[in-house]
Amino acid sequence: MTAVETYLRANRARVLDDIVRFIAIPSVSTDPAHTVDVRRAADFVAAQLRGAGLADAMIHSTPGHPIVTASWRHAPGQPTVLIYGHFDVQPPDPLQAWHTPPFSPVIREARLYGRGASDDKGPMMIPIKVVEAYLATQRRLPVNLVFLFEGEEEVSSAHLGGFIAANKDLLAADFALSADGAQWRADLPSLITGSRGICALELEVFGASKDLHSGRHGGAVANPIQALVRLLAALHDEDGKVAVPGFYDEVAALPPGEIEAIAAIPFDEAGYLRAIGAAAGFGEAGYGLLQRNWIRPTLEFNGIGGGYAGPGKKTVIPSRAMAKISCRLVPDQAPEVIAQRVADFLRAKTPPGVRLALALEAGGARPYAIAPDHPGLVLAEAVLQEVTGIRPRHVRMGATVPFGGLLKDNLGIDTVFFSFATSDEDYHAPNEFFRLSSLDAGLAAWSSYLRRLARP
């Protein structure tokens, strides 16, 4: 066992305790009520980096939530890696579905439960603790590195691109390693070769200026819910395809052999559906489940509301109804182009008698892909095999990590996803958790990766 591994093992209780304190900060980036908590999380991260031995740890203000950086560049001739993660989390709603409070982390059956445990507070603490172990035991790191942690990943990394563009020297690196971007499954080590992008918009439909009695006024004027459901229903055709003109126009052809490679991956579709409690798969006709999730774009409804949804009935014609839409994008769809096409379609389809208000969300994210033979990816493959004993598969990620596209656009470097979260850990849902076994595997893997990345 190396000195680094011995150190990490000896300090495991404290490492876990630090992660627990981190999760207890409700850093919900989408909710203005939690702005101060996102700032507290940034303070916590900077303190952790300083505690690890990185004296230049620094909090940078942005027009949104802050960014934290720290670096160590004392290994001349060695590669430089940029390490990414995020300290903001998803909202905990619906609260009543949590077995224990989302921001009071608890360990049950070797799992750490809490909002952000898996996405991304547990995984992003791993490289910090590995750096601490190297500096504590060897006073140096095998390679150069720079940490980049943001507080806006869950709100499309709105200010990360601007920050990267303005801090190219600070962030200069050969490639990036991301602690975010969960592995596909808990039972099959995998490496991500592409992630979907995203764009999002919110629509509101307004009818009369006040709620109306559905008897006194029913039949006289438009019902905003009726107009809304007509609009939303028009967005997909009978086959589950998105009906917005031009939606699929820029979808890139796949690398040769990828369809066959996806088909060859062992995947228990029935088991997957059972695990999420779905009776059947469903989606765009003509594609298999993994294809729909990895290499095809989607248009999803994330929320809808209007009128009275409480107990009992209320015979009202509401004055307003709303919905939230997001699209997952594949190479080479541009988020701003797709959002505009969806918006144009909705405006053109708005029925008479109501008014449509549309808000295109800023900070959509591009889809991302890395060459299958990138040296950083090849090393990740070797380290994963070393730690798990299993040859990892190349997979795509249905989800979005805006970071990859932003680094490629601004610094011209690629990103290797090296997270030890797994996609079954209910992030973005109640009862999010992070496996303690993943924490241990992650500490071992990051230690090995930095050591093996160094040129002899």
Add this chain to the structure above:
Amino acid sequence: MTAVETYLRANRARVLDDIVRFIAIPSVSTDPAHTVDVRRAADFVAAQLRGAGLADAMIHSTPGHPIVTASWRHAPGQPTVLIYGHFDVQPPDPLQAWHTPPFSPVIREARLYGRGASDDKGPMMIPIKVVEAYLATQRRLPVNLVFLFEGEEEVSSAHLGGFIAANKDLLAADFALSADGAQWRADLPSLITGSRGICALELEVFGASKDLHSGRHGGAVANPIQALVRLLAALHDEDGKVAVPGFYDEVAALPPGEIEAIAAIPFDEAGYLRAIGAAAGFGEAGYGLLQRNWIRPTLEFNGIGGGYAGPGKKTVIPSRAMAKISCRLVPDQAPEVIAQRVADFLRAKTPPGVRLALALEAGGARPYAIAPDHPGLVLAEAVLQEVTGIRPRHVRMGATVPFGGLLKDNLGIDTVFFSFATSDEDYHAPNEFFRLSSLDAGLAAWSSYLRRLARP
């Protein structure tokens, strides 16, 4: 001025104070949290009846909310009238839209604001106070009467029919006068010759058993909101007609001349739309606004919900989405038949990958109509002309008062609507109010009606 009128004028401040105390009881019948408040409202009504001099005032339990009765039958040879009203109210949501709290009644600009002020607490107190005035000044009433006040009007009078059927002797009368069923407009006295019925149902669409990350799982499984909006959008065709097979099958032919009579009623459509803040009328093609509201059935969406509707975005595929639907019915549509046809249609249209749960609400209400030459209606016409100086019009009511159909079915008697609420008073909406001028007109009119109903 009669002694009754003098008494009412002298006691006006106390009458108003009693109405204010009545409105302050949050008797929301649809919400189980307010069950005790509906009971408190029943206690209040019984106490008011006893205070008026009706010693037999009584509270009757039902499987739902209670019913209050009281009678005076000491005028042999005179007609007997059954007087109806209700002491339950609509929910006050959305609370933030109220200028003052819904259950803290206030008077502003000669209007009494509060939930239930217009529907039906203000209007139903009028006949109680008129009876008090007769008994205080003359120790007798001109005619026989029985009061019937219920606590479930806003939840389709679920237990009123059973109560009437079981208490035919207690309730025996020549016809009914309803203190509920607002007049059409504040500026044109009117009498209602028909009201629409109602049926209602709630649907839930279930997908996966938990909320899913829209990136990790998007494209793989059905989105319940997507299924819900497809289902709801299918309920109307492009022309605003209800697309449920058989929906219009039993719609009765109108009495001769009614279309022309509706067309002859002075109605400022632009002013109406301005008053409710609607840009345009909208509804079933081929019918005018008043026709759509009075003599045509509707299918309305009263509420919809699912996923994340809070601030910011949450990229979730929800496990559940729901909607509330109600239909207004015209003669001779039966609520149970129409609800069943809507349910059958929704079941048949449910797309794959989701599960539909449907709850048909019990206690739908039949539509109602009275002959234009009914003597009680003719007297109401004369009294309204006497009090207002204007000849009242015959109108229909888009809204529902289940009471009319229940009395006709169970006692074989007709109902004359004699309410002094008006349809612009925002009942079923925030900032409900009752005009103090309507209170005064109502007290005068009910005093006159009882006097003129007596045979010489």
